[in-house]
Amino acid sequence: MTLLAVERIKFFSTRSPWWCMALALALVVGFGALMAGTSNDIDSVNVPSTQFGFTFGMAVILVLAALAITTEYRFNTIKTTFQAVPNRTSALLAKTTLVALVTGVLGELAAFGAWGMAKLLRPGADLAINSAADWRNVAGTGLVTGLAAVVAIAVGTLIRHTAGAVSVLLAYSLMVEKLIQLIPTAGPKIYQWMPFNVANRFLTGNPDLSPELAGGGPSMSTSTLDPWWALAYFAAFAIVMLTIAVSVAKRRDA
Template structure:
């Protein structure tokens, strides 16, 4: 518990987490407001469309927050003090992963339900609400996806150690690479089915074709999709812990 308290204090002692949280909420809730305001009154909007800002852009900002949580320590060499206090290193990094995951979870839930609530206020006649299991996954599921994405980003930050490099790699992969993989002849589609954020999208949106981006082509069910995504993050975290133990701080 002491390690968790220390990591929480360290995280919120800088401005970047606060700014990242504000930007994430602005994107998640703001996109819902823009969509609700810009759509014709005669055309009801889909519930999944209200979550577009969070599921497409909010995740990217949360990953930046998580990466900065660890790379900033490497940049200013405060990680050395952390590892001197916790020589085995893994407990400190695990505590940091737990803290960033919880913060990301809270941000995701606030953003998701805030976006839905605002859209319902602006479009009271569209029948927006949590009417099915998939509706609940689409909204309440954003928090867990944020949390797992944060752990994945933090693990990558431990491996790369440089803020610019970690953030650039995360954003390029998330915003471009998974989509570009599909243009590889013959095998691109099959590879894309198993890429992490495409699978996470299956958990959030299922297979229904609604307004917004195309649904995930992952063959997994929503439950297994979340487990698969979490497994990838866990593998990266374990690799990061092993590397952190072997190299100099």
């Protein structure tokens, strides 16, 4: 608990996390309101469409999580942290836990905020959350953003430089996975197992959810996993990345 308290103080004592959290909320809620308010067809305003801003919010959350660790390397405060806590594993796990919890809550607030704004603007639309798919699409966002933050912490620990870590995270999550599909023959099969594609399977995967209904929210996934197995796969990927990052951090100079 002491380490978590220390990480909480460090995290909230700088401006960048606050700006990132505000931006993530504004993007997700704002795009949800925009989609609902500007739609000419009330039938197109549904639960998945309220999550149109998910991809933009996820990008900001990845940046937020990466900054939580790379700024320590940038300003050399990581040395002080490791001197105060010689067990580097404990220090890094405390930071990861704190950031994952914060981004998980942030994801929930953004998702339900977007849904609430859409319901406020279009009270006549079918926005009832009355199926497992609807609950995963909205409430499941916090689980995905929390795990994505763990991945970002791992990448930031490995690269240590803010620009490099942010570039890798954004390029990979927004472009690289999709470009893999261009590989002849094997590309689409490989893409089925790419982590962020699989994470989208948890949010949007349902036999009854057509691409038309899901078109406004997170990208439809090509993964063949059951939604909850997809979440487990993404969690395993995050844990493996964090394990590698902690192992590397323990062996090299701060």
